[in-house]
Amino acid sequence: MGREFQLIQRHLALFGAAPQVRVGVGDDGAVLALPPDTELVVSTDTLVEGTHFPELTLPEYVATRAVAAAASDLAAMAAEPLAMTLALTLPAADDLWLHSFSEGLARVVKQFALPLVGGDLTRGPLSVTVTVIGTVPHGRALCRTGARPGDRLCVTHTLGDAAAGLAVVSGHLKSLEALTPDEALFLEDRFYQPTARLDWVGWLRDNAHAAIDISDGLLADAGHLSSASGVGCRIDSGRLPLSSALASVEKTQRLTWALAGGDDYELAVAVPPAVDLPENLTQVGEFVSGAGVACDYIPDGLTGYDHFGI
Amino acid sequence: MGREFQLIQRHLALFGAAPQVRVGVGDDGAVLALPPDTELVVSTDTLVEGTHFPELTLPEYVATRAVAAAASDLAAMAAEPLAMTLALTLPAADDLWLHSFSEGLARVVKQFALPLVGGDLTRGPLSVTVTVIGTVPHGRALCRTGARPGDRLCVTHTLGDAAAGLAVVSGHLKSLEALTPDEALFLEDRFYQPTARLDWVGWLRDNAHAAIDISDGLLADAGHLSSASGVGCRIDSGRLPLSSALASVEKTQRLTWALAGGDDYELAVAVPPAVDLPENLTQVGEFVSGAGVACDYIPDGLTGYDHFGI
Helix, strand or coil: CCHHHHHHHHHHHHHHCCCCEEECECECCEEECCCCCEEEEEEEEEEEECCCECCCCCHHHHHHHHHHHHHHHHHHCCCEEEEEEEEEEECCCCHHHHHHHHHHHHHHHHHCCCCEEEEEEEECCCEEEEEEEEEEECCCCCCHHHCCCCCEEEEECCCCHHHHHHHHHHCCCCCHHHCCHHHHHHHHHHHHCCCCCHHHHHHHHHHCCEEEECCCCHHHHHHHHHHHHCCEEEECHHHCCCCHHHHCCCHHHHHHHHHHCCCCCCEEEEECCCCCCCCCEEEEEEEECCCEEEECCCCCCCCCEEECCC | CCHHHHHHHHHHHHHHCCCCEEECECECCEEECCCCCEEEEEEEEEEEECCCECCCCCHHHHHHHHHHHHHHHHHHCCCEEEEEEEEEEECCCCHHHHHHHHHHHHHHHHHCCCCEEEEEEEECCCEEEEEEEEEEECCCCCCCCCCCCCCEEEEECCCCHHHHHHHHHHCCCCCHHHCCHHHHHHHHHHHHCCCCCHHHHHHHHHHCCEEEECCCCHHHHHHHHHHHHCCEEEECHHHCCCCHHHHCCCHHHHHHHHHHCCCCCCEEEEECCCCCCCCCEEEEEEEECCCEEEECCCCCCCCCEEECCC
């Protein structure tokens, strides 16, 4: 490993400071203190250039997307963040690239309270693997299996923004002229810097039956929740929470992104009937006896969903 | 992701069964039970084809080397294995390749008692990132910082075999004619299927002051131990434990591999004077006041070490 790589590894060690980190980067392994009577939640995500983010994405956004995608799994399990490791493969040790990547990393380490306690830097085509570790009180992890008929299907914040943002940055948004510059920037930002919904962990643990992070699109991930729970699900496209920016986009397009776009990392949640819904949690459907996902609008080209008419 | 990739991911989920795994692969994250009053030890290693293992290495050996390299860090921290995650990047979904990889993986999952609880499979040039998680009783992790003047520098089993094995498989061993076929196979095996010394965890925790796994070669890793502990170190090349296979190799060459070869994943350990050394733990030197590593034999091309003459 070259000298530049060693330098950046030392630089990344700066992101490992937190009260729970007893020994950080620099020994054979990191040593982490645990809250008493907890279980561990672990998840790994790899993002590859050209597949999970466009080529020439600003390095700081490679970092923010990779960490948000992984941290989002902790939120969906109702786990508190403990620490993460990061394996970065880079074609060359490029100072400017690493400087920008570090800036994004510093931001998400702080935003998600996820100290970086280990990692590896290797030479090769650009990819990032993030492993996140979180804790839950004994027996309180929120799994995909808990949805019951009668539960409401709810989603956090707004859907479809990140898919629209990707279309904006890729130049594939036909109705771009409908957006103000501020709206276009908002959508781009939702793609490049998604928010892992870790601030929902406490509420979810006290109120929800099941949750999943929306990484494959609402229809697909509601399907994953439903099949893991052994129930069916009905979604009403008229109830999808949309940002004002996405609301300016043509209807077919915006519904497609909100139902099939998977880049927002919002949460889909099964909430029992008696629970009051807080702000930014919107009912979009309900779980029913049976199997499969039905929706009044199915985007072109998607299969495996039932259409129940408008 | 193609259908083959989904199939193999399901196949890999079979390696996640263990009493501590409450929820395995298939939810947003795995849920792991923890022994009471423990701290966590975490380490990540990436192995890239062409850098960390030769091109055309049998896939089962890619798996065994990658997992052993990571698990070895748990041994060096005196941590019990809890679980691992694995991110695999592959140029194509090749059934035969994945079948062979899975065979190696099954073997090390069992050998090291490390259930596979998460992972990601992506398309790209071949590399493997393994993150291992272990536990230690509160405050009992064995760090690099604990060596004291007067401690003996000891190593587990034999050194240099894997470096010789790499030379055998690469056709770079000049004195190959000195080896019997069995000796050549033994050395190859030490390269392709190194043993993480997790069976030493109990002994180390009760008896050692400090430990490191030898991944950069004894001279380099004794240097890491010494500088982290603020002491110096003297190594006697005449005491290096060598396998009978390596002992058949020409002297300069075998000493070079034993002092500078980093592929055995044996442990270098600081043992206080009063402790009896068990079988397969050999004193090769001692820690002294001061700084730096001195040895009576310094392989050509290595710098930063003192020569104390024979």
